[in-house]
Each structure stands twice: as structure tokens, then as C-alpha cells.
Amino acid sequence: MNQIITARETPNSFSLYWTTPAGREVPNSRITIDFNPVIRASGLERDFVIVHYQARPLFLRKFGVVAGGEYFSVDTIEAITPYRSIRVNETNLIYPPNAVMIHPLSRVEVEGDVARILPLLK
Numbered sequence: 001m002n003q004i005i006t007a008r009e010t011p012n013s014f015s016l017y018w019t020t021p022a023g024r025e026v027p028n029s030r031i032t033i034d035f036n037p038v039i040r041a042s043g044l045e046r047d048f049v050i051v052h053y054q055a056r057p058l059f060l061r062k063f064g065v066v067a068g069g070e071y072f073s074v075d076t077i078e079a080i081t082p083y084r085s086i087r088v089n090e091t092n093l094i095y096p097p098n099a100v101m102i103h104p105l106s107r108v109e110v111e112g113d114v115a116r117i118l119p120l121l122k
Contacts, residue, residue: 001026001060003073012036013095014071018060029057034095035066038086042102049103049117051077055096064097065115067108072115079117081106 006015013034018026035050042048050066054073065072087099109116 003060003062005071005073007069007071008032008034010034010036011069012039012066016054016071016073018057026057026060029060031056032095033064033071033097034093035097035100037088037093038097038100038102041088042084042086042104044102044104047105047107047120049081049106049108050100051079051083051103051115051117052097052100062113063115065108065110065117067106072108072110074110074115075113077115077117079103079106081117081119083117 002019004017015032017030052064054061054064062073062075063077081103083101083103086102090098103117105120106117107120
């Protein structure tokens with residue numbers, strides 16, 4: 001299976017779906033995610049890493065990581081920076097996620113299916 005990730009026109013929002021080895025879209029795997037509500041709730045404007053668990057599809061879900069306007073899908077998170085949880089009311093949300101872990105003053109390095117969340121370089 002292959003996950004297709006596309007950045008949307010709005011920064012920090014993405015479309016994701018899975019394809020079979022034959023290149024067909026996996027049914028019910030398409031999802032749009034928008035991190036702007038949780039970013040606004042955090043009060044941060046830059047230099048952060050967001051982690052969430054993907055809502056679907058069952059048995060193919062991974063961790064999603066947002067940093068610097070990019071989105072990564074990984075199996076493992078290794079973090080050495082502190083995080084705080086952010087949860088926003090779902091009432092007015094158009095797209096998930098409504099709850100994330102956000103690492104301020106951090107950056108991410110992704111190697112294969114592992115995301116390492118590290119302090120900013122000085």
C-alpha cells in the first residue's frame with residue numbers, strides 16, 4: 001500500500017489517501033486534514049512540530065507529523081523536546097484533527113518510517 005499526501009492551497013492543510021499495489025484508491029481512505037485551528041489555539045506561529053494519529057483507514061493508520069508546512073506519515077515518533085496537548089471544540093471544525101500534541105521550538109528529521117523531534121538548531 002502507498003499513501004499519497006498532497007498539500008492543499010491553504011497552508012498546513014493536506015489531503016491524504018491510500019492506493020493499492022495496482023494503483024487503485026483504497027475505499028474510504030481519503031481524508032482532508034487542516035491543522036490551522038489547533039495552530040491558532042496553540043498561540044504559536046512558527047518553529048513547532050505537531051503530532052497526531054491518523055483517523056483512517058483502519059489497519060493503515062500512522063502518526064502524522066506537521067513541521068514547516070510539510071506533512072509526514074510515520075510509524076514511530078522519537079521526541080526529545082517537550083510537548084503540550086491542544087484540543088479544540090469540534091463544533092465548528094470542518095476537517096480534523098481536533099486534538100494534537102505540539103512541540104514548541106522544535107524541528108523534525110524523518111528517516112524512513114521514523115520521525116525524530118529535536119530542538120531547533122542554534
